[in-house]
Amino acid sequence: TPFQEEKIPELLRKHARLELQMRNDIYSTYHLYPPPELSEIKTTVVYPATEKHLRKYLRQEVHLVRETWEDYRNITLPFIQSQSFSLQWVYNILEKKAEADRIIHENPDPRDGFVLVPDFKWNQSQLDDLYLIALVHRRDVKSLRDLTGEHLPLLRNILREGQEAVAERFGVPGSRLRVYLHYQPSYYHLHVHFTALGYEAAGSAAERAHLLADVLDNLALDSRYYQRRALTCALRADEPLLAKFREAGRL
Amino acid sequence: TPFQEEKIPELLRKHARLELQMRNDIYSTYHLYPPPELSEIKTTVVYPATEKHLRKYLRQEVHLVRETWEDYRNITLPFIQSQSFSLQWVYNILEKKAEADRIIHENPDPRDGFVLVPDFKWNQSQLDDLYLIALVHRRDVKSLRDLTGEHLPLLRNILREGQEAVAERFGVPGSRLRVYLHYQPSYYHLHVHFTALGYEAAGSAAERAHLLADVLDNLALDSRYYQRRALTCALRADEPLLAKFREAGRL
Numbered sequence: 001t002p003f004q005e006e007k008i009p010e011l012l013r014k015h016a017r018l019e020l021q022m023r024n025d026i027y028s029t030y031h032l033y034p035p036p037e038l039s040e041i042k043t044t045v046v047y048p049a050t051e052k053h054l055r056k057y058l059r060q061e062v063h064l065v066r067e068t069w070e071d072y073r074n075i076t077l078p079f080i081q082s083q084s085f086s087l088q089w090v091y092n093i094l095e096k097k098a099e100a101d102r103i104i105h106e107n108p109d110p111r112d113g114f115v116l117v118p119d120f121k122w123n124q125s126q127l128d129d130l131y132l133i134a135l136v137h138r139r140d141v142k143s144l145r146d147l148t149g150e151h152l153p154l155l156r157n158i159l160r161e162g163q164e165a166v167a168e169r170f171g172v173p174g175s176r177l178r179v180y181l182h183y184q185p186s187y188y189h190l191h192v193h194f195t196a197l198g199y200e201a202a203g204s205a206a207e208r209a210h211l212l213a214d215v216l217d218n219l220a221l222d223s224r225y226y227q228r229r230a231l232t233c234a235l236r237a238d239e240p241l242l243a244k245f246r247e248a249g250r251l
Numbered sequence: 252t253p254f255q256e257e258k259i260p261e262l263l264r265k266h267a268r269l270e271l272q273m274r275n276d277i278y279s280t281y282h283l284y285p286p287p288e289l290s291e292i293k294t295t296v297v298y299p300a301t302e303k304h305l306r307k308y309l310r311q312e313v314h315l316v317r318e319t320w321e322d323y324r325n326i327t328l329p330f331i332q333s334q335s336f337s338l339q340w341v342y343n344i345l346e347k348k349a350e351a352d353r354i355i356h357e358n359p360d361p362r363d364g365f366v367l368v369p370d371f372k373w374n375q376s377q378l379d380d381l382y383l384i385a386l387v388h389r390r391d392v393k394s395l396r397d398l399t400g401e402h403l404p405l406l407r408n409i410l411r412e413g414q415e416a417v418a419e420r421f422g423v424p425g426s427r428l429r430v431y432l433h434y435q436p437s438y439y440h441l442h443v444h445f446t447a448l449g450y451e452a453a454g455s456a457a458e459r460a461h462l463l464a465d466v467l468d469n470l471a472l473d474s475r476y477y478q479r480r481a482l483t484c485a486l487r488a489d490e491p492l493l494a495k496f497r498e499a500g501r502l
Contacts, residue, residue, distance in 0.1 A: 016287070018294070021350075021374075022350065022353070022371075023352055024340050024343055024344070024349035025337075025339055025340040025343060025349065026297055026298060026299060026300070026340075026461070027295065027296070027297055027340060027371065028295070028296045028298070029293065029294065029295050029296070029371060029374075030293075030295075030296065031291050031292070031293065031294070031445040032291070032292040032293075032294040032295040033287035033288060033290060033291055033292075034287060034292060035288055036267070036268060036284035036285060036286055036287065036290070037284060037288060038290075039284060039285055039287070039290035040282050040283070040284055041282070041283040041284075041285060042280065042281075042282065042283075043269075043280060043282070043283045044278065044279075045278070045279045045280070045281065045282040046277055046278055047277055047279075048277060058329070059449065061427070061449075062427075062448050062449065063427065063448075064425075064426045064427070064428075064429075064448065065426070066464055079300075115380060131457075132433060148369065174315075175297075175314040175315045175316070175502065176312075176313075176314065176315070177315075178315075178456070178457065178458055180457055182374050197313055197314075197315065197458070197485070198312075198313065200451060200456060204456045204457060205429070205451060205455045205456055205457065205460065206429065206431055206456065206460035206461065206462050207429055207462060208459050209456065209457035210457065211458065211483055212455050213317055213481070213483060214480075214483070216481050217481055219481075221473070221476075221480065222472070223477060225472075229465075229468050229469075229472065230464070230468055232462055232464060232465070234448070251426065
């Protein structure tokens with residue numbers, strides 16, 4: 001439960017117990033023991049709870065794996081190809097068979113074009129958790145790993161036109177947007193995330209998010225950058241891909 | 252401050268005041284008022300504090316700036332040099348004049364060595380928000396921007412020895428640690444953050460955090476990588492550096 005601002009003066013005024021922990025130069029740390037009325041905890045009780053309830057609240061451990069290009073070719077790519085996770089919902093959007101009324105912007109070029117739509121997670125009622133997704137029209141780019149200098153025009157279009165469309169429609173300027181790709185992505189059709197900078201969306205941390213501006217610069221410096229560099233993958237303990245890395249002795 | 256697991260039975264056993272808020276089927280919510288000894292708050296005091304310290308803790312709109320190497324040389328570097336934000340607390344740690352008993356690991360080499368200490372923000376009572384900082388012994392490296400292939404041995408030491416020390420002391424393996432640098436950092440003496448992967452520490456998002464493993468790979472591919480590439484800076488609206496970029500027409 002976060003602090004409520006109006007309670008802080010009370011917290012400072014009351015004679016709560018204070019224990020010094022550490023002092024260095026102008027910095028010191030204390031343990032503060034506030035009275036019960038200032039330590040309210042929001043408590044949810046589920047009773048009786050099923051196994052499914054328990055699992056929902058259990059934390060899934062995440063592990064980092066450092067995937068070299070060889071790992072990608074020998075472990076990740078065969079795994080992706082063996083899965084048949086449907087991309088039909090993506091194609092429905094690209095072909096206007098679904099969500100056509102939700103499209104915020106489209107560049108129709110089959111090679112360098114894309115469609116920008118609000119993410120499912122965003123209800124569009126407030127800008128604090130603004131979340132949009134750019135889906136590319138071409139269907140032969142699975143992820144960051146496939147990108148080369150050839151894709152620079154496509155990626156530049158997404159960054160420039162996407163920022164312009166969000167500024168125009170929602171009034172949020174490019175300097176207040178986090179524009180990034182996930183690696184690993186949750187589906188293997190190239191897409192780019194646009195989120196409000198102040199919104200710490202799950203998956204915006206450095207172990208998974210790659211800023212599109214950085215991707216552009218890396219590809220401009222070295223067209224084969226993403227076929228040379230090892231990339232970190234954050235994998236949940238129950239993900240099959242983690243088991244593949246373990247089998248290959250890479251964990 | 253997160254809950255400590257071993258305190259939960261105490262919290263449930265003690266007769267803390269409990270107020271029912273809502274009941275629906277098997278779900279109910281309560282306000283719980285725990286006794287002071289179970290409501291410890293970790294408190295940091297900075298006294299006397301400068302304007303800059305105050306600003307650091309105020310909530311502020313953040314803007315992204317794309318800093319090229321020329322921007323760094325013409326705007327950022329002169330700004331850093333004009334500031335005289337004291338690094339005395341860092342030197343106190345390196346010279347064992349403060350926090351000597353808190354050192355988790357040290358490699359004493361003056362060029363390739365470092366000291367690993369718990370961050371102020373971590374109370375060391377639970378691993379959920381584990382947070383340590385590696386401070387390098389050498390004093391001539393301000394930030395990511397200064398790093399070249401020359402620093403690879405130092406950076407490799409930090410990654411390997413840091414992970415080993417955390418595994419040994421706290422039982423957290425390297426695959427469960429986020430090891431990264433900030434750009435911009437909050438102080439210009441090279442340091443590396445070690446946080447629990449499950450802990451979404453402020454500053455772990457892609458616009459500010461650079462994984463040390465990525466930094467190592469980039470420098471191995473190109474010794475001058477961080478003198479070539481533009482880097483994103485997330486700057487709060489009231490930061491003087493943002494004003495400098497604005498004055499230079501870079502925003």
